[in-house]
Amino acid sequence: MKTMIKTVAAAALATLALGAQAQAAFPGDKPITIVVPFSAGGPTDRVARDLAEAMRKPLGGVSIVVDNAAGAGGSIGANKVAKSAADGHTLLLHHIGMATMPGLYRKLPFSVENDFEYLGMVNDVPMTLIGKPSLPANNFKELTAWIGQNKGQINLANAGIGAASHLCGLLFQNALQTQMTTVPYKGTGPAMTDLIGGQVDLMCDQTTNTTSQIEGKKVKAFAVTTSKRLTTPALKDLPTMQEAGVKNFEVTIWHGLYAPKGTPADVTKKLNDALKVALKDPDFIKKQEGLGAVVVSDKRVEQAEHKKFVAAEIAKWSPIIKAAGVYAD
Structure with a gap:
């Protein structure tokens, strides 16, 4: 009986060890896919491709590819990631649409707040x-x-x-x-x-x-659409909407990175750490600034703060969408 218990215990320890090794090895040789829920060539696609390049080195040089899964205001791509294996190899880069989908769609096949692990904010645009x-x-x-x-x-x-x-x-x-x-x-x-x-x-x-x-x-x-004029050479002479006479008109779009719910905490930490390194990459910052975007450097780079921010944005946009009477099936 003692021999059997020892054998079972040894097998269990071996399984745990293998699992720990597999997690420690993340991302290993398997490519990481960043799903963009919009078509190639668009603004979110450009951010994703720049980010993929910047995150590659801190993740050990792993291949990071961008997969465009466009349609239904970004919900198709988001659903694809929500239903993907929670192993850190399939990620979602989405913009403010993560906060507006709950108000726009009467029924979503996923929950924005409950079906994703929040990895951190990327930029404000x-x-x-x-x-x-x-x-x-x-x-x-x-x-x-x-x-x-x-x-x-x-x-x-x-x-x-x-x-x-x-x-x-x-x-x-x-x-x-x-x-x-x-x-x-x-x-x-x-x-x-x-x-x-x-x-x-x-x-x-x-x-x-x-x-x-x-x-x-x-x-x-x-x-x-900002409260102040932009400094980007091609845009510095453009007035703000406020200056042009449109009162209280300010819209800034943000991008965040997500993984499927249930992705192991040590994997999401590695992804968050790699994201933080990427957001300090001079080349990435230069590319974003050249496009008029501001790379996030505040507390929203933290996973918990990212989730808190999106929840606040949902609360902000849902009544606006409802008042406009716009819904998508």
């Missing part, structure tokens, strides 16, 4: 109001006059219901007390293509996606 290159207006005053003269005929592009561009567009219409025809796309990339081509008139989108287009004079820029 201002937004810009831009127009097609052939638009007759050249400044915000001329733009509002043009909007007033063309009521019911203006097309406002966005990256889909729940996307940052959609939320900004809602607030913009509300601020001007006007209605525009919103044109949803499967991501900001195709929306930007049609804006440049003149198929749509306006779009409000993140600086990570608009800065290079503004710099290249492929679109017209009218204002930024």
Whole structure:
């Protein structure tokens, strides 16, 4: 009997040891996938690819790939990660949509607050109001006059219901007390293509996606959505919405990193540690600043603070979405 007990105990210890070795070896040789719930070429995709490069070294040089799973305002990609193996090899990079999905969707196949491990915030991204290159207006005053003269005929592009561009567009219409025809796309990339081509008139989108287009004079820029002017060379001359006469209009988009619920604590710590290293990487910071984004350096880089912040954002945006009467099935 004693021999049997010793054998069982030895087997149990061996299993625990193997499990500990497997966890200690994370990430090992298996690639890590960062799921972006929007199409390639969009602002969140750009952040993800820069972050993947910056996190590779602190994670031992492991391969980190980006997987675009676009659709349904980011909920398809988020659900994909929520249902993935909780081993740290499948992550989600999402923006403010994590806080707006609970208000936008009557029924989600996952819980934003309960089905993810929060790994830390990445950046804060201002937004810009831009127009097609052939638009007759050249400044915000001329733009509002043009909007007033063309009521019911203006097309406002966005990256889909729940996307940052959609939320900004809602607030913009509300601020001007006007209605525009919103044109949803499967991501900001195709929306930007049609804006440049003149198929749509306006779009409000993140600086990570608009800065290079503004710099290249492929679109017209009218204002930024921050409380203060930006210092990025291509954007420094743009007025804030407040300066342009739109009161209390401030929208900043943020990005955070997530893992499936149940991912072991030592694995999430390794990921959080790697994220902190990446956020101090001079090359990553330079790339983000060049796009008008600000890399997070406050307490939101901590897992618990990240989760607390998103909960506060859910409480902030849900009543706004409800008041606008916008819902997605």
